Every structure is written in structure tokens, then in C-alpha cells.
Amino acid sequence: MKLNEGIGIRSALLNTKARVLADLYLYAREDDLLIDTGDASAARIRDIFDRFIITEDVQVKDITSDFVHLAMQGPQATENAKELFGTAFVDMKPLQHKMIGPTMIVVRDRTGQSGYDIIIPNDEAEAVWQGFLLKGVTPVGQDALEILRLEAGYPRYGVDVDENIIILEAGYKDAISFSKGCYLGQEVVARATHIGRVNKNLVQFQTQSDQVPRPKSKLLASGKEAGYVTSAAFSPGLKAVVGLAYAQRDFAQEGTKLAVESAHGPLPAVVTKLV
Incomplete structure (x- = not known):
């Protein structure tokens, strides 16, 4: 599947038995593809990808340490993002994204209440954070996010899903292609879908x-x-x-x-x- 700039898609990294190695979100930018590895180790995912690069002219780089990743959630998220960044996001669809300079804003609902992921270079993160505080955005901890994701029924990799789980057991249907060509785990996915069941x-x-x-x-x-x-x-x-x-x-x-x-x-x- 070819992604156009500004578009994102959910995916997953599987082994040959269709067990989940990582829950991934892919975002097409002007000159590269940004992969959010979530709770899986970016360095480990990079190493796995490197094993499959044979003749392709592509490089995989772990940029985790170069950026701060914030999530802004809730019914006021769109208005707060507009006020802080000076641009509208209301017409954007899930996983679409905009670049505001080197900062990337992604439409990403993590709580069932709508919201955004904001990926910011380290040297700009403090200014963005203070801007949110001045707008009255309330910081919350991991416990609050955990309650909201459970209320929404969103699984978390490393907690609800791991390498022992077949992808169809986890309900990741939006991360699976049933028409794409060969990929790791495809045979198990096809067999469980069309012949058997999990x-x-x-x-x-x-x-x-x-x-x-x-x-x-x-x-x-x-x-x-x-x-x-x-x-x-x-x-x-x-x-x-x-x-x-x-x-x-x-x-x-x-x-x-x-x-x-x-x-x-x-x-x-x-x-x-x-x-």
C-alpha cells in the first residue's frame, strides 16, 4: 500500500506464526516514513527491519532520543491545538498529520475522547509544554490515561498483547491486510480467517x-x-x-x-x- 504525504496507517510487526512483535503506526512525510513503535523497543524494531533490507536503498534510524512525544486528549483538544499552533485540525481524519516546522501533529485518539499526538524536537518541547499550561491544559498521569483507555477498550502492547498472542486474538483487524501480498504471518492469518478460527x-x-x-x-x-x-x-x-x-x-x-x-x-x- 502506498501512503501519500500526510497520511497514516496502523500496522503490526508479526513473526511467521502471526504473533505480535509490535503494534505500529506509520506516517508518510515528505522525505521519509515515521514509524511509531509505541511500547515496543524502537531499537529492537530497527534491528528486525535491518535483517530484511537486502538491496533496497533505504536506511532505518532510531530517532527516539531526538524527540519528545506528547499526547493531548479530550473534547477540547482540537481547539487547544488550534490556539497553540495557529492552524486548524478539525477537518483532519484519524492518523492524518501536519508538520508545523519540525513538529508533527497527528490525529490520534488514545482515550475514546479524540485527541492528538505531538512529536516535538527536544529543543522545542519545553516551549510547547509551557504553551499548553498557559492555555489551561491540565497535565494528567499514566493512571488517568490507563483508566480512559480501558473505558474505550483499547489494548496496550506489552500489557494486553505480546509475542505470545496471535494478531487475530487481539482484535487488531485495522492493522491487518487481507489482500496484500506475502508478509510474515500471512498464512496463519488467512487460514484462521477463511478456514478456522482462533x-x-x-x-x-x-x-x-x-x-x-x-x-x-x-x-x-x-x-x-x-x-x-x-x-x-x-x-x-x-x-x-x-x-x-x-x-x-x-x-x-x-x-x-x-x-x-x-x-x-x-x-x-x-x-x-x-x-
Whole structure:
């Protein structure tokens, strides 16, 4: 797939068994392709890419240390970005991006509330940060972002997805091409899609409790194991625990009632959506 300048796309790096090595976002710029490796190591991804460069005239460089990566989320994000950068973003579609000098602004929703990723050269980051503070933008920590992403049902690489997970189990359908030519893991993806199916699926669940289950806590159906939790948090907005879990395929359906193992005994839970 050819990307035009200013366009982005979600992708994934797989091994031959279609297990997920990285959750990637690719952005076409004027002279290069910027790859956001997220929670996967950029240096490791670079090394993997280098192994597949044979005769192509291309270089892969890890620029992590040269930039600061900010995320601005929420219903006022578009207006705040316009005021700070002096340009409109309202008509841009998800993963489209603009260059404001050396700074790159990407339409990227990380919380279900819309927002932007802002990739800034190190020497300009402090000025941008102070500009946001002067506009009244409120800094939040990782705990708040974690609650919002769980409410939205967005998986996080290294937490909900790793090298042991087949991409179709994780629900990364927007990162998969079902028509593209040969790529690592394609045979497994095609076989599971057209002939078979995966044994488990990532789901969002809620439990009306303030007891947060730990990762790897079992999902139970009629007392029998039906899956396991990957991440969870108490949501003040929902007044409930919300989390993500892998449920065996017979239980990976919206509305399915399960229980979650906890130190205080089984917690009643319901599957709220398939991720």
C-alpha cells in the first residue's frame, strides 16, 4: 500500500506464526516514513527491519532520543491545538498529520475522547509544554490515561498483547491486510480467517466492584476457567471496574456473564464488548 504525504496507517510487526512483535503506526512525510513503535523497543524494531533490507536503498534510524512525544486528549483538544499552533485540525481524519516546522501533529485518539499526538524536537518541547499550561491544559498521569483507555477498550502492547498472542486474538483487524501480498504471518492469518478460527479473543469486561483484579486473574464460567485478565482499573466515571481480558471463544460475546477470580472471592462480571 502506498501512503501519500500526510497520511497514516496502523500496522503490526508479526513473526511467521502471526504473533505480535509490535503494534505500529506509520506516517508518510515528505522525505521519509515515521514509524511509531509505541511500547515496543524502537531499537529492537530497527534491528528486525535491518535483517530484511537486502538491496533496497533505504536506511532505518532510531530517532527516539531526538524527540519528545506528547499526547493531548479530550473534547477540547482540537481547539487547544488550534490556539497553540495557529492552524486548524478539525477537518483532519484519524492518523492524518501536519508538520508545523519540525513538529508533527497527528490525529490520534488514545482515550475514546479524540485527541492528538505531538512529536516535538527536544529543543522545542519545553516551549510547547509551557504553551499548553498557559492555555489551561491540565497535565494528567499514566493512571488517568490507563483508566480512559480501558473505558474505550483499547489494548496496550506489552500489557494486553505480546509475542505470545496471535494478531487475530487481539482484535487488531485495522492493522491487518487481507489482500496484500506475502508478509510474515500471512498464512496463519488467512487460514484462521477463511478456514478456522482462533481459540480466544480479547474482550472488555466490567464488574460492579471496587476490587481490581490482577493481571492473569482467571475468568470463570460455572466455576470453570474461561480466560484471564490482562489489565483492569477502577473507573470513577463508571463507578465500576473496567478491564480487558482474553475469553475463550465460546464466552467472547457481548453480554456474557462470567466471574473474575480475586483475593476476595469470585467477582460477577459481564463482557461489554469484543475488542
